[in-house]
Amino acid sequence: MARPSKKSTSAGAPRSGGKVASQRVADLAAASRILAAQGVVDGFGHVSMRHPAAPDRYLMARSLAPALVTPKDILEYDLDSNPCDAAGRGSFLERFIHGEIYKTRADVMAVVHSHSPSVIPFGLVDVPMRAMFHNAAFLAAGVPVFDIREKFGATDLLVSDGAKGVALAEIVGQHDVALMRAHGSVACGPSLEAAVFRAVYTEVNARVQHWTIALGDGAPISALDLDEGRLADAVNLTAATRAWNLWRTMVRGQVKW
Numbered sequence: 001m002a003r004p005s006k007k008s009t010s011a012g013a014p015r016s017g018g019k020v021a022s023q024r025v026a027d028l029a030a031a032s033r034i035l036a037a038q039g040v041v042d043g044f045g046h047v048s049m050r051h052p053a054a055p056d057r058y059l060m061a062r063s064l065a066p067a068l069v070t071p072k073d074i075l076e077y078d079l080d081s082n083p084c085d086a087a088g089r090g091s092f093l094e095r096f097i098h099g100e101i102y103k104t105r106a107d108v109m110a111v112v113h114s115h116s117p118s119v120i121p122f123g124l125v126d127v128p129m130r131a132m133f134h135n136a137a138f139l140a141a142g143v144p145v146f147d148i149r150e151k152f153g154a155t156d157l158l159v160s161d162g163a164k165g166v167a168l169a170e171i172v173g174q175h176d177v178a179l180m181r182a183h184g185s186v187a188c189g190p191s192l193e194a195a196v197f198r199a200v201y202t203e204v205n206a207r208v209q210h211w212t213i214a215l216g217d218g219a220p221i222s223a224l225d226l227d228e229g230r231l232a233d234a235v236n237l238t239a240a241t242r243a244w245n246l247w248r249t250m251v252r253g254q255v256k257w
């Protein structure tokens with residue numbers, strides 16, 4: 001489906017990929033609130049969803065604390081992270097994380113970026129994150145660490161342009177989760193529900209791994225191996241719906257949609 005992505009509607013802005021069902025836009029707003037309620041994001045962090053009908057577009061909230069997002073705050077972007085119709089609404093500085101991952105990963109339909117605190121230590125020391133339990137099976141394939149210093153020297157740590165987004169997407173590669181040194185992490189999924197599930201369980205897994213390391217006091221850790229991870233993740237991708245239904249219901253009263 002060749003789309004004239006260079007064609008503009010006004011002032012050089014990319015054209016829209018088309019209207020998205022209001023229920024799906026509401027689900028994306030709900031995802032922001034779910035991630036806040038689950039302690040994955042706070043005043044910062046964001047979740048995006050690829051446009052269901054236009055793979056070269058994605059949807060994400062305007063620059064706003066995730067717990068405050070409503071459907072009217074959702075903007076559409078091209079994969080260079082230019083807004084289609086910002087109408088004066090500000091964009092997240094780090095939206096390039098999302099656009100550049102969508103460019104390199106046709107299978108990724110949603111991305112979460114957070115600074116969830118239990119995860120951060122694993123980007124600071126040479127202790128890899130591993131899958132401590134079946135809900136975090138997606139981590140068994142390995143969790144790479146993006147060190148922005150390697151290509152960009154001393155920075156403010158933010159992925160605030162396309163070049164930094166490309167460098168991060170290279171490190172993410174075919175993984176579902178990557179850490180960002182001294183910053184946070186990204187979680188990807190084949191659906192909005194799966195990406196939210198993975199962001200939540202990356203944070204939970206980090207806590208469990210901290211406890212396990214402390215309890216084991218140097219003993220080997222019997223984490224999921226690659227095969228167990230693959231088998232358990234296939235189940236999780238269907239079971240994630242149950243968690244999503246719970247979390248979606250819990251935030252339903254926060255805003256009308």
Ligand code: MN
Pocket residue numbers: 044045094113114115183184
């Ligand atoms: Mn960030």
